[in-house]
Amino acid sequence: MKTQLRLMALALGAVLSLSNFAAAADNTLAELRAKGDIRIANTQASPPWSFINDQNKPDGYDVAMATEIAKRIGIPHITFVADTFKNFVEGLKTDKYDLVMNDLTPTPEREKQVDFSEPYGVEEFRIYVLDSNKDIHEQPDLAGKKVGATAGTTNESWSREHLTESDILAYDNGGLVFNDLSTGRIDAVISSYFGGERYRKANNLPIKAVGQPLTYQLSAAAIPKGHSSLKAAIDQAIQSMIADGTVAKLSQKYIGPDYQMVADIAKAKAEVK
Structure with a gap:
């Protein structure tokens, strides 16, 4: 032994x-x-x-x-x-x-x-909607809505895990998801606050961040x-x-x-x- x-x-x-x-x-x-x-x-x-x-x-x-x-x-x-x-x-x-x-x-x-x-790096993730949207304020309001996120990101994986009552659409290009939001093809976008604000300002998009941060993520x-x-x-x-x-x-x-x-x-x- x-x-x-x-x-x-x-x-x-x-x-x-x-x-x-x-x-x-x-x-x-x-x-x-x-x-x-x-x-x-x-x-x-x-x-x-x-x-x-x-x-x-x-x-x-x-x-x-x-x-x-x-x-x-x-x-x-x-x-x-x-x-x-x-x-x-x-x-x-x-x-x-x-x-x-x-x-x-x-x-x-x-x-x-x-x-x-x-x-x-670290950032917070928020819900983005059209300026004219009066219905979506917080996470529960996304039930039954079309929600966009960039494909392969933690935005997408978080959305699929936590927004089970939403229709999640994944976009290869982070810019296209905001374009579809601004034209009304989708109801909301889950995005980093920094990225969302950059797209909003650079392209003069009629969108806004609503609610409290959904999550924080290190990079x-x-x-x-x-x-x-x-x-x-x-x-x-x-x-x-x-x-x-x-x-x-x-x-x-x-x-x-x-x-x-x-x-x-x-x-x-x-x-x-």
Whole structure:
């Protein structure tokens, strides 16, 4: 019996040693540094997080964060890859890109397939309706209504889980969902407050946010499983950017001068725990 226990302990020790060796041996970061380029995916159609600016270049909070993180981890160039939320996880798994940075929430389902960095963003989600709408004020009022959300986002998954009496329509393009709301094709949209306000102001849409926030969600960089050296470097970069005021500066630039990103990240992390 003692011999069997000893053999089992040795086998377990060997497995743990191999696991530790694999983590220590990951050279993803070194390979990216040698290459001098990192491929980072975002939608380029979900302001203020990522969008195409007047110079026809990717811009937004996530783009600015990605640019600063790449610099801090020693990679001089970024190739931004446009894709949709519903493709992000599969894109990482198939090596379509090295990283996703576009207001992506670390959900349990996603965490089974990819790793996530320390959070660098947080936002609240609200109900948007037409200015002329007098019937929808809070979540219960959405029963029997057509509700739009961007496909593959936590907006969509939350809506399908919590709005079981509503007709949920998923849109690949975050802008089209607001266009359909403004023309009356759907009754409401579930969206981040920042994204909704950006679309409303930029396109002069006759829409408004109603009710209290439905939920709060953290966002983080998504990384392929096993790329431990890359994840560790990104985590360190994010922590340093929070500490030196860079996160606060970029969030105030892209989201609003009164938004307290760092304080709200801390509050949201405490709620998650």
